Amino acid sequence: MEQKIGLIGCGTVGQGLLQILHEKRDYLREAFGFEARVVAIADKLKGSLVLPDGIDIPTVLDLLGAGKGLAEYPKAAPAQVEPLDPLDMIERTEAAIIAEMTYTDIKTGEPAASYIKKALRHGKHVVTSNKGPAALHYHEIRDLARKNGLQFRIEGTVMSGTPVFHLAECGLAGNAVREVKGILNGTTNFILTKMETEGMDYGPALALAQKLGYAEADPTADVEGHDALAKVVILSNVLFGGSLKTSDVPCQGISSITKADVEAAKAEGFRYKLIGHAKIEDGAVAASVSPRKLPLTDPLAGVMGAQNALSLETDLMGKVTIQGAGAGKLETGFAILSDILAVHRC
Numbered sequence: 622m623e624q625k626i627g628l629i630g631c632g633t634v635g636q637g638l639l640q641i642l643h644e645k646r647d648y649l650r651e652a653f654g655f656e657a658r659v660v661a662i663a664d665k666l667k668g669s670l671v672l673p674d675g676i677d678i679p680t681v682l683d684l685l686g687a688g689k690g691l692a693e694y695p696k697a698a699p700a701q702v703e704p705l706d707p708l709d710m711i712e713r714t715e716a717a718i719i720a721e722m723t724y725t726d727i728k729t730g731e732p733a734a735s736y737i738k739k740a741l742r743h744g745k746h747v748v749t750s751n752k753g754p755a756a757l758h759y760h761e762i763r764d765l766a767r768k769n770g771l772q773f774r775i776e777g778t779v780m781s782g783t784p785v786f787h788l789a790e791c792g793l794a795g796n797a798v799r800e801v802k803g804i805l806n807g808t809t810n811f812i813l814t815k816m817e818t819e820g821m822d823y824g825p826a827l828a829l830a831q832k833l834g835y836a837e838a839d840p841t842a843d844v845e846g847h848d849a850l851a852k853v854v855i856l857s858n859v860l861f862g863g864s865l866k867t868s869d870v871p872c873q874g875i876s877s878i879t880k881a882d883v884e885a886a887k888a889e890g891f892r893y894k895l896i897g898h899a900k901i902e903d904g905a906v907a908a909s910v911s912p913r914k915l916p917l918t919d920p921l922a923g924v925m926g927a928q929n930a931l932s933l934e935t936d937l938m939g940k941v942t943i944q945g946a947g948a949g950k951l952e953t954g955f956a957i958l959s960d961i962l963a964v965h966r967c
């Protein structure tokens with residue numbers, strides 16, 4: 622079955638998705654009867670493209686790879702490459718699924734939240750890797766989707782393509798999840814790993830993370846725990862049905878951890894990790910983000926470098942731990958694909 626897809630935002634993740642859809646076209650058709658037709662793209666600076674007959678993906682990837690805009694798409698009529706606000710693109714496209722992949726604003730969730738709500742009001746399923754709408758407006762958006770008989774899926778928001786929500790929804794279906802504990806930020810895990818394994822101080826380890834592209838020039842969101850905090854809120858609200866706000870959750874990052882702290886923990890047989898934690902206690906959700914000394918027997922203690930991991934405490938299976946990438950072009954493009962395939966299967 623053919624699925625018409627519209628993209629809002631065509632940066633790293635959007636182009637990762639397009640690459641996968643192109644390279645795996647035959648496999649996806651044979652394995653799932655899934656045929657993707659990308660019919661619209663709206664991006665802030667790269668421009669817009671609305672082609673009901675389908676966009677040629679290699680052409681778009683070549684254009685963007687060469688630093689050109691979508692306005693240079695060959696043989697398109699002027700109306701098809703006219704710059705469009707995503708809100709207008711949603712009205713104009715026949716896409717049944719909107720993949721929202723613009724920037725994360727963790728204070729307001731905008732403008733992505735408005736795009737998502739408009740798409741749902743126009744009868745389109747939405748998949749997104751954007752933490753903002755998921756952390757701030759999850760229940761409102763999910764209810765809107767349900768009211769309209771549509772899906773709002775967010776696999777990529779917590780651990781990129783490492784399948785946290787698919788695991789809970791499908792693989793662990795029938796279990797009650799009571800507690801989650803995870804390494805949800807690759808940058809801080811990379812820094813702590815370097816501090817322990819190479820005896821680096823915090824400053825040089827952070828500088829190395831920046832040099833290698835793991836940390837932003839302004840690393841605050843990572844090192845002060847704000848990124849992990851948004852993910853803990855998303856996990857709590859999706860898995861426990863809670864309605865936590867980021868301001869409800871105590872949050873401490875790793876910027877005050879010293880090499881001496883890391884070495885002292887190691888001498889005692891422990892390892893520092895930045896842990897996002899959420900648990901149902903007396904019917905309420907308690908959550909936190911903080912650096913913790915884990916015993917080496919904890920599965921999370923063995924997770925090194927920029928990897929992410931999450932342990933889920935379940936009633937039937939006990940502890941289940943999943944580990945994998947927490948970022949990346951193809952990894953997060955895959956998260957979007959996995960949600961599109963979930964819509965397709967339904």
Ligand SMILES: NC(=O)c1ccc[n+]([C@@H]2O[C@H](COP(=O)([O-])OP(=O)(O)OC[C@H]3O[C@@H](n4cnc5c(N)ncnc54)[C@H](OP(=O)(O)O)[C@@H]3O)[C@@H](O)[C@H]2O)c1
Nearest residue numbers: 630631632633634664665666667723724725750751948949
């Ligand atoms: N990259 C990862 O590994 C990863 C992992 C997990 C989650 N995520 C999340 O996934 C989303 C996309 O990430 P990314 O790495 O692809 O970011 P990116 O490379 O910066 O791409 C974002 C794209 O969205 C476009 N955009 C921004 N505002 C827009 C607007 N108002 N309307 C239309 N287009 C707009 C940008 O356009 P211009 O550049 O043309 O201005 C850019 O092309 C973010 O929310 C991010 O937090 C990313």
